[in-house]
Amino acid sequence: MLAKRIIPCLDMKGGRVVKGINFKGLKDVGDPVELASLYEKQGADEITFLDISASLEARRTMLEVVSETARNLTVPLAVGGGIKNAADMREALNAGADKVSVNSSAVKDPDIISECSDSFGCQCVIVAIDAKRNGDRWEVYTHGGTRPTGLDAVEWAQRVQDLGAGEILLTSMDADGVRNGYDIPLTAAITDAVDIPVIASGGCGTKEHIAEVFMKTGASAALAASIFHYNRYTVGEVKDYLRDMGIAVR
Numbered sequence: 001m002l003a004k005r006i007i008p009c010l011d012m013k014g015g016r017v018v019k020g021i022n023f024k025g026l027k028d029v030g031d032p033v034e035l036a037s038l039y040e041k042q043g044a045d046e047i048t049f050l051d052i053s054a055s056l057e058a059r060r061t062m063l064e065v066v067s068e069t070a071r072n073l074t075v076p077l078a079v080g081g082g083i084k085n086a087a088d089m090r091e092a093l094n095a096g097a098d099k100v101s102v103n104s105s106a107v108k109d110p111d112i113i114s115e116c117s118d119s120f121g122c123q124c125v126i127v128a129i130d131a132k133r134n135g136d137r138w139e140v141y142t143h144g145g146t147r148p149t150g151l152d153a154v155e156w157a158q159r160v161q162d163l164g165a166g167e168i169l170l171t172s173m174d175a176d177g178v179r180n181g182y183d184i185p186l187t188a189a190i191t192d193a194v195d196i197p198v199i200a201s202g203g204c205g206t207k208e209h210i211a212e213v214f215m216k217t218g219a220s221a222a223l224a225a226s227i228f229h230y231n232r233y234t235v236g237e238v239k240d241y242l243r244d245m246g247i248a249v250r
Helices: 032-042 054-070 086-095 104-109 111-120 153-163 184-193 207-216 235-244
Strands: 006-011 017-019 023-028 048-051 079-080 098-102 127-133 136-141 149-154 167-172 198-201 221-224
Touching: 006 032, 006 235, 017 032, 017 098, 023 032, 032 048, 032 235, 054 079, 054 086, 079 127, 079 184, 086 098, 086 111, 086 184, 098 104, 098 111, 104 111, 104 136, 104 149, 111 127, 111 153, 127 153, 127 184, 136 153, 149 153, 153 167, 153 184, 167 184, 184 198, 184 207, 207 221, 207 235
Parallel strands: 006 048, 006 221, 048 079, 079 098, 098 127, 127 167, 167 198, 198 221
Antiparallel strands: 006 017, 017 023, 127 136, 136 149
8 A cells, every 4th residue: 555645735825824714714824935844844745835816926926935945845845826837837847846736727728737747747737626515416616616617526537637637636615624524425436536646635623534534535645734734733743643543654
């Protein structure tokens, strides 16, 4: 069994780290460079920056932060938000990102996934899927969770895999920020449908939630924010607990 990854997520707005509930009510929680360095020291396997405002000005700010962070970071750094094409991805990679996440732009023009995968390698391409339950299925949303697309999340996950995505960042909008646990049915449905790694995101409130998503789904990694930002646990404490539960971690 491949070792599971623990990935602290830093949602960015205007060069600062913020956190909300169900994609709303954002609060400032700190400096991204300082937090990324702290989490690496604690044992994070990767760091993810998501620019949730994603205007051109914000993306410029984001790239400056990426560059500053990458200079002092040895673990992989993934960046997402406002990436519209292969040129934007190249800018992010040149700034120091190891992986780049696309979401809204990929829904608008799926060929972007293939273009980026062909240009930079599938290992650099993450497709972020923000999904919300709609009856007996999950619907894909874009633009920071504000626009329903009509796309079925499971079918979309299979398609992005076929187009060359190397990884999926799956966020449950229903669970995001609530801290009641990951969306197990959604995560299981997606991981059962694809062969590429899936990062579970949205809803983590305890170390037990991370163990649960690994034990009940095929998630390759768990993304978390609140539990680290508000000092409920360190990354090391989470990993120690997972090892005690018999879950292989890096």
